[in-house]
Amino acid sequence: MKRNMRVGAILKTLMDYPGEIFTLNYFSERLKAAKSSISEDIVILKSLFRELNIGSIETITGASGGVMVKPYKSDEDKRRLLEKISEMLMGKERLIPGGFLYYADILYQAHYVKDLGEIIAQRFVDERIDYVMTIETKGITLGLMTANYLNVPLVVARKDNRISEGATISINYVSGSTGNLSTMYCAKRSIKRGKRVLIVDDFLRGGGTVRGMMDLVSEFESEVVGVAVFIDNRSQKRKMVQDYYAVLAMDVAGDQIHLEPQGL
């Protein structure tokens, strides 16, 4: 197999499984080429990614070492994408009576949510995340894509207790904006003890739901090492959570909604 075909084959594998470490041996056997040739192929891929500023291919040294694609978008690509999404979200037809914003279609469009997930993953890639946790419903796609780029499982908390989840752990939480008390549930088998969890949600208003997820993670004797949200409603000043990363910030004044990139 010629070099340019090998380069393509290696890239296909790395991109199919971002965050997963592949050894040189793996490619050497699969593509029937010397390890030294594979090594040179990877140098080519690295310089390609660097030159076009489209991502990051990393070599991990040591016994369990190898090569992997790391989540990465250039600042310019991030800005362009997030400004475009902000623009889309400010369309008049998206305002819903009661001061709500319709944004589900963005999170349900794979090519947007992939990029958004990669942006969040890039932020937390060095935090040794074991799980991404979210709560149904609208945060699930963003959680999945973030977990994809971090190469970890997604955990989905539920607002109802479902038989099909088996034994669950539940906590009660107060909605930060309405003050209502609710319960969230999570399958007991879904998080092991002593793990590092990144919480991802679609919208932050008062922060009660995120606070609930943080409590839930404690019940699993694991640790929350980060919180990321798609949209932060900045007009809600009092938050039950202080330290978080928001991709977009939203300001509401009367029936005017303004959005802008925040996580750059």
Next chain:
Amino acid sequence: MKRNMRVGAILKTLMDYPGEIFTLNYFSERLKAAKSSISEDIVILKSLFRELNIGSIETITGASGGVMVKPYKSDEDKRRLLEKISEMLMGKERLIPGGFLYYADILYQAHYVKDLGEIIAQRFVDERIDYVMTIETKGITLGLMTANYLNVPLVVARKDNRISEGATISINYVSGSTGNLSTMYCAKRSIKRGKRVLIVDDFLRGGGTVRGMMDLVSEFESEVVGVAVFIDNRSQKRKMVQDYYAVLAMDVAGDQIHLEPQGL
């Protein structure tokens, strides 16, 4: 830029956006190369995909023509993956009292659900799908990945009416297995009239939920052109839906659960 780097750059773009058509002009401008060179690069990528049997790169001719990655997995890759997942699902610890099976973790692991979504997309890629529809909660990740490979939006029906969805269309449906009556809702703006919809769900028992989604699509004056599920419980003989594609088939006898690949 050298050929092997161009090949990598083109592949990266095609893989980032499966199902999207890119013109030769696009690559020619972006990579500062003659269209004839880009054309040869694409020939290399095509033969790479064919030789390794890892996917399909298609050239679409005509005014809006260009090149795209089509969802494709070889029969051998499908069989290997689906047998592995079946095996995992037959673990004793997955049986939940009441004859339920715990499978959420598979659908919440990005690398499995990507492959499962690609398998479904491959089946329906020539059906000119406009939307993939699913219902919360566990089907969402599979729906998203299917929609990703078909390059169409996902639509998520909900079991509660949420203010943040704006105006909704709702239908009542009968659960095929329990006989209970429920309501499902879908944002009015989420599906345009006269479109072709693929329904994706995680589990088919009596088929009442799928039947409900079919009714919902009719209310949008659109058409269901396919139904795909992750697991079909074959032990439930009476189904409210006849024509569907299942990735895995499940048989239950007492507390024994057997799963096997079906969609090969």
